[in-house]
Amino acid sequence: MLIGAGFLIAAIESFRDQTNSARFGTGLFWTLFAIIFALGQWLPKAVVGALLLVIGLLSLLKQVKVGHIKDIDVSHAEKVAERLKGWIFLPSVILAVVAILVAQFTPFGGQVGIGAAAILSLVVAVVLTKSTGKEVFDDTQRMVRSVGSAGVLPQLLATLGVVFTASGVGKVTAQAISSVFPAGNHLLGVILYCVAMAVFTIIMGNAFAAFAVITAGIGIPFVVAQGGSAVIVAALGMTSGYCGTLLTPMAANFNTLPVALMEMKDPLGVIKQQAPIAISMLVIQILLMYLLAF
Numbered sequence: 001m002l003i004g005a006g007f008l009i010a011a012i013e014s015f016r017d018q019t020n021s022a023r024f025g026t027g028l029f030w031t032l033f034a035i036i037f038a039l040g041q042w043l044p045k046a047v048v049g050a051l052l053l054v055i056g057l058l059s060l061l062k063q064v065k066v067g068h069i070k071d072i073d074v075s076h077a078e079k080v081a082e083r084l085k086g087w088i089f090l091p092s093v094i095l096a097v098v099a100i101l102v103a104q105f106t107p108f109g110g111q112v113g114i115g116a117a118a119i120l121s122l123v124v125a126v127v128l129t130k131s132t133g134k135e136v137f138d139d140t141q142r143m144v145r146s147v148g149s150a151g152v153l154p155q156l157l158a159t160l161g162v163v164f165t166a167s168g169v170g171k172v173t174a175q176a177i178s179s180v181f182p183a184g185n186h187l188l189g190v191i192l193y194c195v196a197m198a199v200f201t202i203i204m205g206n207a208f209a210a211f212a213v214i215t216a217g218i219g220i221p222f223v224v225a226q227g228g229s230a231v232i233v234a235a236l237g238m239t240s241g242y243c244g245t246l247l248t249p250m251a252a253n254f255n256t257l258p259v260a261l262m263e264m265k266d267p268l269g270v271i272k273q274q275a276p277i278a279i280s281m282l283v284i285q286i287l288l289m290y291l292l293a294f
Helices: 002-016 023-039 045-060 074-105 110-129 133-166 169-178 186-204 207-222 230-245 252-261 269-292
Strands: none
Touching (some): 002 023, 133 207, 169 186, 186 207, 252 269
C-alpha cells in the first residue's frame, strides 16, 4: 500500500504535467500500477492480469514518458549534506537494520519489516534534513517518474521463474543440454551450469528467476547428481547468476535505474563499467565450484 501510494503521487503529478505530450497515458500507467500494488491482494487474478496488459500496451505505444520534473535545489542539497556529513546515511542504515530485525524476531515477516523500516527511516530523514511535507511529496514523485516504465521490470521479471518452472522449461533445457554434452565430466558440468546461470540471467534480468530453471535443468543432473555438494553448488550457482545481472539492461533496478537517476548519456554506461568485473567473477565462481563442490 505504501508503494502504491508513492505511485499514485506520481500518477497525480503526471496528469498535472501540461508539458508532457503523453500525460494521460503516463498518469494512467502509474494509476494502474498503484492499484495493483495497493489493492492487488483483494482483486481477482483476471483483473490484475488485465491491468498488466493495459500497462504493457501503454508502454508499447510509447504513452509513458517522464515529462517535466522539477529540478533539485542543488545549493540547498549541498548545504544539508555538508551539515549532516556521515549522518546522511543514517536513514539507509535504519532501513536495513529495522527490516532485518522485524523479519527475524517478529511474526510479521519481511514485507511488513520493510514497510515499517521505510516509515521509520523516512521520519528520521525528515527530522535530520528538516524537510517539509511538500519536499517529501516532490522528491517522491520525482524519483518515481524519473525511473519511468523501467520500474516495472523487476516485478514482472521476478514472476518469470515461477512461470518457466511450471511450464517445464527446466526439463526441456536438461534434455537439450544432455543431447549435446554427456553427463559425468565434473569440470564441464560446472562450466555449463555457471555459464547457463549467467546467460539465462542476462536474458531474464533476474537471477532468482534463472535459478529455478537452470538448477533444475543443469545444476542437479550435471553437477549435484555427479557428486557435487548441493549447498555449495546452489550458493555459487546463484552468484554466477549475479554475474549475469551486471551485464544486462533487463536488470532494471541495477543497470537501468542508475542511468535514469544519474541522467547518464550512455544507456549502457553502467554495464560497460561492470562487464570486466562480472566476467572475471564468473570465472572465479566456476573455479570455486569445481574445487569446493566435489
